[in-house]
Amino acid sequence: MTTNTTLSIRRFDASDTDAVIALWQAVFPEYHDVTRPQRNPRLSIANKLATQPELFFLALLDGRIVGTVMGGYDGHRGWLYSLAVDASLRRHGIGTRLVAHVESELTRRGCPKLNLQVLSSATPEVRAFYDALGYRADAVISLGKRLGEYADAAPAG
Template sequence: MSIRPFRPEDQAAVIALWQACGLTRPWNDPVKDIERKRAEQPELLLVGEVDGRIVASAMVGYDGHRGWVNYLSVEPSLQGRGLGAALMRHIEALLLARGCPKLNLQVRQGNDAVLGFYARLGYGDDQVIGLGKRLIHDTPPDPS
């Protein structure tokens, strides 16, 4: 798998991948999420390709204190083959090169398969509670 920054023409394939992986939610407009990321550290919106086809992606950030990973996804038919681990190694190297001392991510409760994936990569429960507050309420995308 080759990993590179997102390009505008990748948008439909990336959103389809996120949907196939169950990452989208009605209250998050993926088009707006991509637009927002492209305005801040656009080089950290990544895609993974196999034979010219997007099969993985991740939205990465670094705020000077911690790195974050969102929307980590691998095409469901290719999961379990090391692509997600390769993408995470790439992300860790990018963040380490920026001087990032710690990487955080969030996993929805009950997603035991993903928790197992991250545990195998050395990630553990920090025993914190994630809090959130919506500052902008996106209108769900029109399905038509």
Template sequence: MIIRIFDERDTQAVLALWAQAFPEYATPGKPQRDPRLSIRNKLAMQPEFFFVGLLEERLIGTVMVGYDGHRGWMYSLAVAEDERGNGYARALVEHAERALAAIGCPKLNLQIMANKPETQAFYAKLGYQMDEVVSFGKRL
């Protein structure tokens, strides 16, 4: 797999992958889960940290990260269903980790929906641990 920075020509392939990987995007009444808005926002803020994975010419994976000067955050890790189990998600995570480490990011955080134990297990295998925190949010 080749990992590179997202290009706007990747938009349709990313939207198709995210529709498959994140069925919660289709939940009515959740405007914050608009994948087109997520792409636009990432392109406006640290677009160099929006990575796609390609197998030959096919886009099979994504990951986005960001760094606020204090710690990093990871979002939108996705791999095509028919390519899972081949190490591509791990490769995308490791690529993102290296990119953040290169600019001095000391810690990478992520949030996982509570109803996704398989996702929690995946990250645990990569060395991530549950922090003893409670996550709060407020829609602006």
């Protein structure tokens, strides 16, 4: 990023769908894994638009979508999902700003704790990023169960 560029954060709009999917497919290799049908970016977007769409944010650099993040809050704790930053623009504070934006929005809603999950295959850089932002491993085990048409999907991620 140069000093002449302008980064802004705004809510997702349905017209952003194709650009967001392109970013996610570049950032998240699991979106190409046919053994994970639950990793369908169109379904993820549709589900988010049906549940707290006001917590789906985009980072734009001079009008181009370069990052995404989703938040959620169930009244007990918040969740951070789908943090993605264009690989060519990492280490410029975009991810940090997106996380801070979700933290601020959830704090305004009275959320006392924010959780996130990273795949066990995540790179050390991903863990280091979250560590630098103050996120620590909780003394819990994450359990999951696939439901409906996804019940027979591979158990990973």
